[in-house]
Amino acid sequence: MRRIAARLDVQPSALYWHFANKQELLAELADRITASIPRGSNGVLAAARGIRDALFSYRDGAELVLSTYALQLGSSHAQAVLTEALRAQGATEADDRGAALLHFVLGHATLVQQRMHADSHGALPDAGEADVTAGLDRVFDLGVAALAGGLSTSATPPRARA
Amino acid sequence: MRRIAARLDVQPSALYWHFANKQELLAELADRITASIPRGSNGVLAAARGIRDALFSYRDGAELVLSTYALQLGSSHAQAVLTEALRAQGATEADDRGAALLHFVLGHATLVQQRMHADSHGALPDAGEADVTAGLDRVFDLGVAALAGGLSTSATPPRARA
DNA sequence: ACCTGAACACCGTTCAAGT
DNA sequence: ACCTGAACACCGTTCAAGT
Numbered sequence: 001m002r003r004i005a006a007r008l009d010v011q012p013s014a015l016y017w018h019f020a021n022k023q024e025l026l027a028e029l030a031d032r033i034t035a036s037i038p039r040g041s042n043g044v045l046a047a048a049r050g051i052r053d054a055l056f057s058y059r060d061g062a063e064l065v066l067s068t069y070a071l072q073l074g075s076s077h078a079q080a081v082l083t084e085a086l087r088a089q090g091a092t093e094a095d096d097r098g099a100a101l102l103h104f105v106l107g108h109a110t111l112v113q114q115r116m117h118a119d120s121h122g123a124l125p126d127a128g129e130a131d132v133t134a135g136l137d138r139v140f141d142l143g144v145a146a147l148a149g150g151l152s153t154s155a156t157p158p159r160a161r162a
Numbered sequence: 163m164r165r166i167a168a169r170l171d172v173q174p175s176a177l178y179w180h181f182a183n184k185q186e187l188l189a190e191l192a193d194r195i196t197a198s199i200p201r202g203s204n205g206v207l208a209a210a211r212g213i214r215d216a217l218f219s220y221r222d223g224a225e226l227v228l229s230t231y232a233l234q235l236g237s238s239h240a241q242a243v244l245t246e247a248l249r250a251q252g253a254t255e256a257d258d259r260g261a262a263l264l265h266f267v268l269g270h271a272t273l274v275q276q277r278m279h280a281d282s283h284g285a286l287p288d289a290g291e292a293d294v295t296a297g298l299d300r301v302f303d304l305g306v307a308a309l310a311g312g313l314s315t316s317a318t319p320p321r322a323r324a
Numbered sequence: 325a326c327c328t329g330a331a332c333a334c335c336g337t338t339c340a341a342g343t
Numbered sequence: 344a345c346c347t348g349a350a351c352a353c354c355g356t357t358c359a360a361g362t
Binding site for chain 1: 234258262266267273280287289301302304305308
């Protein structure tokens with residue numbers, strides 16, 4: 001709060017005219033992050049990646065959206081995007097699958113983002129020359145594919161294969 | 163730190179003889195939580211539930227283990243249990259699947275635990291008489307089943323069906 | 325070896341008072 | 344309507360000094 005106030009050239013107490021408390025300010029921030037998630041119907045994998053990338057593009061975005069979603073402040077835009085992509089693909093139990101997918105994406109993204117953040121501060125145990133992020137994209141894709149229902153995860157498969 | 167010190171009838175600064183900082187103390191706590199996860203080979207679903215329940219039995223256990231795992235402090239016992247159960251079931255890509263499953267379980271459990279915690283403090287938007295936790299067990303089971311590989315998620319199916 | 329005491333540099337939040 | 348100033352009740356952490 002003090003840092004935000006400083007950036008606005010205002011006293012910290014001024015923020016409490018606009019927000020009841022820190023949590024409500026964070027909920028507004030989370031809403032802006034999720035609002036930037038693309039709605040397009042390019043398949044479940046594209047939808048999941050859109051969410052992940054939106055989270056990654058803000059510092060602590062994943063953890064913030066996870067917590068705000070848990071408190072049921074903020075919108076459920078992310079889940080709506082996933083459920084919609086699942087339905088377009090003809091998945092069964094699209095609501096539950098959408099929830100599970102969202103939980104996976106939020107867990108995965110929070111974990112990866114925290115690890116990257118720690119690494120950039122040199123706070124990770126030294127693992128030699130290995131990339132901290134090695135294999136995590138593969139884990140993400142595998143997880144999404146599995147949760148999407150074992151069907152094709154792309155609504156637009158390569159034409160050459162058709 | 164101050165609260166822990168008080169519980170031990172000691173000054174907060176005394177803790178810094180035993181731990182370098184708060185994060186290292188939390189890592190030790192996370193290790194004790196994951197150490198309580200049962201290793202049995204009763205299938206992937208049982209393994210995943212064992213992890214979830216271990217997390218639930220400590221205040222903020224899920225978030226704590228998620229963060230500690232992200233920083234790669236503490237053991238990878240939870241992931242080992244999942245990977246082992248996947249292999250016993252004959253799953254392909256057991257390592258990546260184990261990672262994805264762990265991410266899902268951590269995301270799901272963190273979300274559910276934070277929501278329950280907020281609800282018990284009356285911090286959730288009023289949803290009438292609905293249970294805050296409604297349907298979440300179903301989402302968990304569906305997620306685990308999907309990530310387990312679409313195979314049977316139980317190593318001991320009902321005998322009546324055999 | 326293990327702990328205390330005192331300090332340092334922070335937090336989020338409240339609220340009377342200003343304009 | 345919107346902000347300041349000052350305070351309150353907290354944090355994690357350090358470090359000389361004690362025993």
